[in-house]
Amino acid sequence: MPTIRFAGMASGLDTEAMVKEMMNARREPVNRLIRQKQSLEWKREAYREMNTLLLDLRTSVDSLRFSGNFNKKVAVSENDNVASTKVVGTPKMSSYAVEVRQLAKAEMPAAVSLTVDRTIKDSKLPIGGEDFTLTVNGKDISVSGETDSIDSIISKIRIETGGAVQASFVDGKLLLSSAKIADAQGNDMTIDQFSVSVTGDGSKLGLQDGASVNSSVRVPGQESVVIINGVEYKSSTNKVTFDGVEFTLKQENIGSPLMVNNEVDEDAIFKTISDFVNKYNEIIAKINEKISEPRYRTYHPLLDSEKEAMPDKTVEKWEETAKSGLLLRDATLTNGLNEMRRAMSTALSGSGVNAAFDTLAEIGITGPPNGKYAYQENGKLYIDETKLRSAIRNNGADVTKLFTNFSSSTDPATKYKESGIADRLYSELTKVINKVTNEAGSTTSTSTYDDSYLGKRIKETSDSIDVWEKRLKDIEDRYYKQFAKMETLMSKAQSQSSWFAQMLGQ
Known part of the structure; x- marks a missing residue:
């Protein structure tokens, strides 16, 4: 329970305010730790965002590693x-x-259409009226107006005719049509024509007593x-x-x-490659932007007390600025991008490789056009559609090999040169993803702490904050005890003064 204090009763001093001011000065080390922890958490979040992008790119590259995707x-x-x-x-x-x-x-079945009484809307309810007998293809079907519905009549038709005639209720009409069944020897058969007649009042189905209707003649398919x-x-x-x-x-x-x-399938293969190039450009642009963000060192993470003193929009803008540049020139990401570019640009070598199609440039995928600002593209790829389509159409096997070639060499340098571009890039992406995971933990992790480098630092900082908070609580309690002792002494002094005053007055 919180401590209840009655301070300043003898001295008249605002003890609470004085202790708070003294503690503010004492809290600066723990405030630094709180800001540091927030910065580490932001940095971990930024790393994980980059890893999500890298995982997305690796998924796209994975489909290019297998020749089946080029054999369309x-x-x-x-x-x-x-x-x-x-x-x-x-x-x-x-x-x-x-x-x-x-x-x-298609076969045109023999069929009859009966106009059902317009008062019958629900095929599940009894049709009403008098009982009658419906004869279909020589089979008598008893119909009770009190208990039979359109659905039950349909079922009786199917059962009594052995499936040779099927019925359905569509748009207020009872439609009967011939259907294929098996004869005694198991052979398929269909009746060519059938008749429908009624004995009794069959007006609910559009038939008068004694009426008979012949179906159309089946037209075989x-x-x-x-x-x-x-x-x-x-x-x-x-x-x-x-x-x-x-x-x-x-x-x-x-x-x-x-x-x-x-x-x-030139269009399908072109789309597969162009989709990969677009994904590659999109993701390296985001990573390049992140590692090039300016760092504003005067903008530190805000404490809760500082946030309370600011409007929400100001806090949002402040924190956005404070997060900028956390991965500025980050070595892991920068080196990863460099290795990705090397994997894409190194010429393929090995048995059966066509030297005229051993690089992306030779099938129409190049870096930015030469020019004054080409360096600012940061590895963006461009597609010459005419050249790429021609390579797919006329040298499809070479294009496939360029992306999917497999090397069985045990020598790392040889294996690298003999591996298809997709396999190389997949390998380099896996390396940088693992490094970022070691730095910041898994992108799917929901735990506050993990075994990553930043996870351990966050935990260490959190533990230090806990130690400091306990230490500050002890210091605060000591201040209050000192003020309480002063109040006690002053109260005694005031009592003695009152006693002397009384004695002198006497």
Whole structure:
């Protein structure tokens, strides 16, 4: 419980104010520690923000390490009006001769439409009216107006006809249509036509007593037939999949086969590379900005008492300025960026490498154009779209090797030169991410302290603050005891003076 003090009763002094002033002077060492702790926490936060960016870039680079991402194909038909194509798997053939001999046609079932009484809105409620018998394809179905709903009538139709006739309730109409079932031998069969009649008052279904309605006649469907590279394929639809390519058949071309060629998907590969370059530029720009921020050393972290004396917007602006430059010229990040640039610019070497395509520059990815302010780009990459697309189209294997080449060498220097750019960059990113993690802890950590360098310093500073707070509490208590003793002596002196005054007065 807080201590209750009655100070200054004998001396008339504002003891509380005097002790507070003396303690303010005493608190300066602990205030320095509190500011130091806040600076360390801000620095850890800034490091973790940079690590989040680096992790994001590494995820983007990871997809470039594997040749599968460069082996994307697109199937090109010489006549999309006859058969269009789409790659849905991994084609092994380079081309196909396609002859469409027959298009698939959908079956048109035998069907009847009955107009349901307009008062029936809910298919789950009884239809009302008198009982009647509905006969569908020679099967009698008893309908009770008191208990049967549209849904139950639909169920009875399906059960009584053995599934040969199906029904549905759509837009106020009961639609009956033929459906495919299996015969006694297990073969598919569909009735070609059926009749619907009623005995009794079937007006709830739009039928009068004794009325009979014949369905339309079923129009059978047919399979599609296509010859691909001399082999016949059939399908119930106009889509046929062969060798990882989906063929959509649109028109017969009997006797005039068309060619379909599997080509490099230039657009997809270009997008994969350009997305990586854009991500790389975005992230190194943010890191360069962070390590170049000016440092304002006169702006220190604010104490709680200082924040209380300022407007909120002023506090926000102050702290924003105080955080600036915490990673100015940071060695870990600066060296990491340098190594990333080296990984991107070092020429690929090794067996099977085409010397004409062993650097990013040779496929159209370069640094900033030469000029007075080129140095200010800080490693930003530029894409020559025409040159890159040409390299993908005409030298796709060399482009793939440039990014994905694998080296089995045990010599670090040789392995570095023989590794694809994506693998090199991934490795360098991993190194700098680990260094930043050692400095500031994991980006996913939720604990106040950890085993990182900054985590340990924050804990040490926090422990020192606790020691100082206890020490200051002891000093404050000593001040109050000293003032209390002074008050006691003065009170005694005042009592003695009063006694002498009384004696002299007598």
